Amino acid sequence: MTEPARRSGAARLAEGLGERVYAMLQDLGDIFTLFLQVVSWIPRPPSEFRNVVKQMEEVGVRSMPVVLVTATFTGMVLALQSYSGFQRFGATSFVGSVVALSITRELGPVFAGLMVSGRVGASMAAELGTMKVTEQIDALVTLATNPVKYLVVPRVLAATVVLPVLVVFADLVGILGGYFVAVYLLGANPYVYIAKTYQYLQMKDIYTGLIKASVFGMLIALISCHHGFIAQGGAEGVGRATTRAVVASSMMVLISDYFMTSFMF
């Protein structure tokens, strides 16, 4: 009882920090194990095709509006900012290239990833967390069904496949948003804008963005399912799991984005 009180503040701080780091490493390890389990369950029967389609609808169709709105405004603000910046050294004709490259390489996938972390990550963690605390996951096991196969595999597959699709649309409306602001509000020449967009945009910019999106989708689904699975302690526990899932998957989107970018370019 009295022992911890005697320790200095620094020691307690270090201890707390150590515990945090330990918990984080354990989470990472568990998520990697979950990934391996998912991979090993994918080829085994019965097929979860219907569940995958259902999840694709949940992740894809339902996230489309938020992703489109985010991407449109990102493209618009990019055009606005780069136009006023480039005006200082008379390079406004490059606004189209800047918007197109930033959106396809970076902002399209990252903002879509962050939006999906919030929307889909939260709902996956909350749904699986509720199933955990109400013993529905135990019930699955007693009904001859592996929970990883039935619940995690469809979510991971759906998110991995659907996120790049979302990003294709995000790229498109982002570039259109930039075009709209540059041409109609700032008076840029539409032919120059389109020509510059084409001139510097390569296929590689687009497909690296889509690969990133795919990885983000997989990470978001894995992390959120993991936090749902380890939820305990009723409604409060489910709330905690949901928060953790959103925070962890948003951070992982940004962290993995840096490393993927450094490998790809």
Place this chain on the structure above:
Amino acid sequence: MIEIRGLCKRFGRKVVLDGVDLAIPKGKNTVVIGGSGTGKSVLIKCAVGLLRPDAGEILIDGADITKMNEAERVRVRQKFGMLFQGAALFDSLDVGDNVAFALRRLKLYPERQIRDVVEEKLSMVGLRDVQRLMPAELSGGMKKRVGLARAIASEPDILLYDEPTTGLDPIMADVINDLIISLRETLGVTSIAITHDMASACKIADSIAMLYRGKIIEVGTPDEIRATSNPVVAQFVAGRAHGPITDENEEFVRFVRRTHAADEGTRRG
């Protein structure tokens, strides 16, 4: 026939099961009684392989489930049906799909027969025309009955009941008791129920075992248990607030208060 030998399970430093020995005879209802948090749920979750015990054996028809790999456990689990405390129905599926869940996963019947099979299972628990309802639309008693229909759907040899009557009004509790008895008679299943409801235990049990401090301290028929000479069992059966079970708690509380006061004293001094 299920035989549990020397079963131990700890969570962190808390020892929940400390060498449980129990034999569950074939075709009988065995009820495990004990206070809340004494590890009754842990015991049946170990039996069905949802939890892995730290030590001991659980022999299901002679095969030890604790030593099996996952594939073998999946096969053995098909002998089990389990009714969960809160029924644990899948809220995203309607009643029909809930009851048909294992039938579809295991492909026990062709799809066109499934509705009829499900209707038959539901009628065994006294329900009809509920297949299209969602779990959220059901009362507590109906949920338990649907949960029971789901548990018996794949025709298991062994049924596990986790607090079958908890949270139900006395009449519905008795309906569930009658169902448990009739299922044993019509299906001839072996069953284990855990409960702290003595009225239910005495009604459904062929034998009652009391779990206390991680061990089975007494096994007997309901009559034997009611006439017990063991003061711990007697207190539980009679449901008295004072007796050996609670005295220890009170002593513990007094002990904590004493040491706490002593701590305060040294800190001030």
